[in-house]
Each structure stands twice: as structure tokens, then as C-alpha cells.
Amino acid sequence: MTRTARPADSHQGSIARPTYLEARPHRLVYFDGIWVAFVMTAMLFEQLLRSGTALVLVAAVPVYFIVRPDRLPKAGLAVGVLGLLPAFALLSAFWSAVPQTTLYYGTEYLITVLIGIVIGVAVNANQALIGLFFAFSAHAIASMLIGGYALVGRVGSSEVELAFIGIMASKNQAADASGLGMLIASAVAAFGIAQRRYFLGLCALVVLGIDIWMVVRADSTGALLAAVFAAFAMIAMQAGRVLTMQARTLLFVTITTTLTLAFALRTFWFDAVMGSILESAGKDATLTGRTFIWDQASRMIDANPAFGLGYNAFWNVGNPDAELIWKFAGIAEKRGFNFHNTAIEILVHLGYVGFTLFAAVAGALAMLLAIRVTRRPEAFGTFAVAYLFFMGIRTPVESYGFNPFSYATALIFAILSYALRSEHRRQAAKPR
Template sequence: MTEAAGPLMSNRRPARRGRRRTLSYSPDAIAAFVAVFGMAFIPLLGSKGALLFLMAGMALVAVRPGETLGALRREWMIALVALWCVMSFAWSDYASLTMRYGIQLCLTVLISVTIAYRLSPMIFVKIVFLTSGMTGLASVLIGRTRSDGMGYLGIYASKNALADASSVLIIVALAVLVDRRLSVRWRLPALAALLMGAMLLVMGQSSGALVSTLAVILVFGVIVLLQRMTAHLRLVTIALTVVLVAAIAVLLSSISDQLARIFLDLTGKDITLTGRTDLWAVAFGQIADQPFLGVGFQAFWVHGQPLAEQLWADFGISTRQGFNFHNTVISNAVEIGVPATLVQTLIFFGATGACLGWAIRTPSAASVFFALYMVRLCMLMWIEVVYFYQFSIGSGIIIAAICYGRRSKAEARAPATRAGIR
């Protein structure tokens, strides 16, 4: 993989002649840190955060544009999806909005791919750890709560956004904490960040984020167990696990009504999971009308769109924003059509599998973080919209996971290929 010149700031060995400590800086890592910082703080800084992301990211692109073009050629499927989103302005009822958001997504993809190819995975994860810790600390210091008292907000506009950010902080802190190759100056702050993230997650009162985070921690335990096994034993264990999970699923399906009632009582949601089934019925109607092209990238939840206005009114969304179909595949199929959504889904699941294999083969803070992050999104994508958004740190991490995961898979195949040639 392409390695950065060094971490954000690292200590060189002092010269023999004196005890003065000199510091070295990686311009690529600094620019990437500023870009990720800007994305992470968009909830607080607004357009200024987006501008910070664009300025630092485009500076990276401008320094070595040839490398960026080469990276985009290798990650052509991501670029193709972004270009399709822009092209959808041609059939969108809100062409100017679709074009603007599509261009923003293209810039997000461009900069995120550039960062992933300029930095090593470990340095990227260190940057995510630092920025996530800073947003968590800012949320603690600001102290905002919902007006009805039902959840903590911090720097975010909703409790779900806070819970999502807190979950990321927990995952990255856990990944850093268990990597014994990292020094104490990284692992001790990781322990503090883990505790802070857990506190914010509970304060956010988001049942979906809480359940998915607990499930990811269980997956982490499975990854650690598989790391200690031989390849053949891993295969047997995975096969037995699949059989066991299938058996449990069949057993639970027989008592699904009782389990659903218990879950709904604990979370305070209605039997349709806050009306998701009603939303999905409307979405399926839209997909049936325009299955191949969709209505246009982000061209459904628009002020003045008749169906969107009706749904906002039905669900009492007075702000007429921050609402979606609560399912990634369904939502994206509405906007960009079924074929493009299938491509997105293949890219996403391919990256998830690659990152899981990477974490099992060569465990590190980087591989474990990307594996757990992608697994968490796999759980949430059926009840939330998790990819791809413009100017979103979540999208940036997903794109980095796609790049690093694919390259780790290629590197794992390379020794076997060379051995076969011999």
C-alpha cells in the first residue's frame, strides 16, 4: 500500500551530538487531518467545515494530480457511481439540486480516494481517532439536549447523529486500544475515548445505535478468536457458525411476535418501527414507477415534492428535513434506480468481506477498525440510510475502507500467485 511520509507528528531519534529532539511532519497527513476535521465538524461549523474539507482535500489532489487519476482508475466503480448520481440531473424534477449534490458527492469521492492512496491505513485510523475524540469532547462541553429531554445532542442536530458519532468513537478507540504495537501515548487516550464514547452513546438514547454497537463488540470477539486459528480451522468454525446462526434464526422466528413485543416495549417504538413499513410502501411505489433511473439523486425529499410533503405531514415532521426511507437499499433505489443501487451494494458488501478477511489475516488497529465499522453499517443499512452522502465523514471512511480493503485482498493473493508460479 502507498505509505505516507510519516504520522501527523513523530519524534526522530536524537542525533548523537546533542539531546535536542527534532520533529518531522508529513504534509499529506496534515492536509488529510484538516480535511477530515472539517468533515467531522460540519455539524458545528456548517459550510465553513465543508470549505475546510474542500480546501485541504483539493490541495492534496493538486500536489500530485497524476497519482489521484491513477487511484481513480483503480477505484473506477466508486467513481462511476458518483458520476451516475451527477448524471441523474438529466431526468430529475429538481435538476439544479441533483447536479449540486452530485458534484459535491464527486468531490467527496475524489478527495477520499486521494487520502486513502496517500496515507497508510494506520495513519488514516489515527486521524479518525483524533477527530472523533475531538467531536466527542466538544459534544460533552457544549451540553445540548433535546427540548423534550428525550436524548442528548451535543454538537449534532439529532440524537441519532450523536449516537452514530459516539459509536464510531467507540469502535476506533477499541481498535487502537487493542493494538499492542501502538505506544502508551495512543492506547491510554484510547481508553479515555472509549469511556467517553460509551457515555455519549447511552446519553443519546438511540436504541438502534446501542444495539448495533453491542453487536459489533461481539463481532470483535469473533475476529479475535478467528485470528488465533489456522486457515482450515477458521473455515470449519465459520461453517459451523453459519449453521448455528441459521438454527437460531429458525428458532427465534417461531417466537418472533413475543420478541417484537418485548423489543417495542423497551424502545418505545410502534409495531411498524416508527412507521417504516408505511414509508417503504410509498418507496416501492416510486421504484415501480421508475425502476431503472430513479427520481434523481436526492430529488425526493425536496420542499414542494408532493409525496414528500404528504409524508412529512403524516409523520408530523414540521421542519421538513432530516427524514428518509430508513433503509439504504430502498432509499437509493428510489433516487438512482435499481441497477445503480445494485452496483453500490456489491461495492459495499465486497469491501466488508475484504476488510473482515484483512482483520483476520493481519490484525491491527487499522484492519480491525475498518472491519468493525463496515459490519456495523451492514447491520444499520436495513433500518437507516448509511451511504453514500456528500461531505460526510461516514462516506469518507466507507470509501477508505473500499480502497484499503481491496488493496489488502490483492496483496494477500500476490504471495499465493507467486508461489503458484514457482
């Protein structure tokens, strides 16, 4: 008498369970967003974590590619292009006034750039945006609950004012982080509404309100205006999704031409507009002492025009020029300071050769990013262009993309590398 095989015993009737390796991607579906939130939170909370931030960031890139080894090839092109900038910073150790310091901070700068590249080209774009939102939401809530105020003096005057600094080292850092938080919250609110994730959109609006309050309390008119203008630009790009490709291209060409002409003719309007803004905001014409700092920087640029002093070779205890600026600005800790101008910061440390390299790479990728977003106005892409707009307004009075272990540096390299992100292509279904 023959026995009939049970369905479970036959190959046709059995249902194969996925192996551990096959099921692994599903278990880690939210890993990208968690990773972005983790590294950005570590940078935002650097004042509280201190050396803990360095430990997190040094381990961040290896951990990501251990978990996502298939994403490693995607970073190749971006590392080859954007890696030129930290490579030149490290190379400056050969002529640096303090080679050991240049190598130390140049290595930190390289790690920060790599983190940005991972966010821009390897991480899922929507998860990257949500991860940024959680990090900046944690910063906003912590700043509101445990953040503090500081007495800020007007340089060259006995007047002082109470300004909100949150959990940052200065009111400028607090205003910049909160302004960026406004932009991220606006992007997530629009994303949540578009995706019908209304609770996420509501949370983003709440955080947006907190960030606006913090920027106002930090007494930074520039950060508030830059964030508002950038948010309007992002909303316009999101609204442009309903337009045809030809209409978006025409809009892009019009905006680009207008901005180019405005920049070329800035000598005719910039001083008048800036003076009006400063007067209405009750600010002094020296931009709180920045003009004195820029005069000192100009002298150092003239002394080392080609290659500069070397990466991070100026802000060192014992350097008489740095000591003079710290004393003038009342910086007791002698750390976390800069020239409050991105171009001047690069010129002092890396000279005209370094500045040309930075400007060429950043300018080319910014244009490529704008073209990409014009073709495909996705959520992260429109936010990226809006942040470029935010930085473009702020770079004359703040230093961006040059500081190691900085959330701003990592995010700048993330959005620039996003321009090199490979397009998602649908693969043909394989036969069973």
C-alpha cells in the same frame, strides 16, 4: 610544499546533507493522520461550520495530492471501481425530476467518495486510524461540553422525551456518530496496547466511556447494540491473529455461512427479535414512524421502478410528497432527512438499476475486504470489517453511504476501497 586536502574538501570524507526535497518526507511524516483528522472533523462539525465544511472538503483532495504526489497512482483502481457509483448518481441528472439539484449534490457526493478513496488506499493505514480517533474524540468532547438536548416526539402520539443530540441535528445522527466513535475508540485502545503506547490506549478508553454515555443519553438502543456487537467482532478478529492461516480461513467460512443463512431466513426470525428489542426498550412498533415513511417510499418506487427520481431529487422544498413526510415527522428545517433505510433510499432516487449497481460493487468489495483481513488482520482492516458489521445491523433503519459531505459516506468508501489497497512489498536494497 604540497598541501594535504582536508577531509571536508574531499569527496570521500564529506557527509552529504539531504536536499530539501529529500528531507521533505520526514517533515511531513504525520501529514496523513492530520489530513484525515481535519476532513473528518469538518464533516462531524458541519452543524457548526456550515459552509466552512464545504470549503474544507472541496480543497481536501487536491491539497493531499499536492503534498503526496507519489500516492496518486495508488488511487487509480479504486477510483475506477467505486467511481461508478457517483458517476451513476451524476448520470441520473438526465432523467431527474430536478436536474440542477442532482448535479449539485451529485458533485458533492463525488467529492465525498474521492475523500474516502484517499483514506482507504493512499493514506498510511495506522495514521488513518489515529486521525479518525482524533476527529471523533473532538466530536465527543465538544458534544459533552457544548452539546444540547431536544424534545423528541413519538410520531402519532402526544408523548415527548428529552434526547441528547450533542452538536448534531438529531438524536439519530448523534447516536450514530457516538456509536461509530465507540468502535474507533475500541480499535485504538487495542492498537495502543498492542504497540505498547499505553497513554494512547488510556485516552481511547476515556473517549470510549464518553461515547457510551452519549449513545445512552441519545436513547438509541439500536446504535448501542450495533456498536457493542461490532466491537466484539473486532476483538475476535484481533484475537484471531494468533491463529494459523488455515484456522482463520475456517473461522471466516463459518461466520460467512452463518450470516448468509441468517439473512436468507430473516423472515422467520427478524420480526420476532425486533419486536422483542422494541418492547424491552420501550419503543413503538412503528419504529418511531418509519413504517409510514416506508409506505410512502414504496408508492414512489412503484411509480419509478427502473431509474428512480434522480439522485437527491426527492428531498426538496415544494415536493408535495416530501412536504407530507416532513410534516408527519415534525421536521421544521426541512433538511438533513432521509428514509431511514439504505435500500429504500437508493431505490427511490436511482431505482432498481442504481440499487443493483450499488449492491454489486459494495457486496463484492465487502467480500474482498473480509478475505484480505482474514489473511492479514491489521488494525485498520479489523476496524473496517467491524464497521461493515455495524452498518449491516443499522442499514434496515438508517441510510448509509448515500449522503454527500457525510462522515459515514466517506468512511464507507474508505473501508471499501481499502479492499483494493495494494499490498506493501519490501523492495530489494539498491547498491550504493
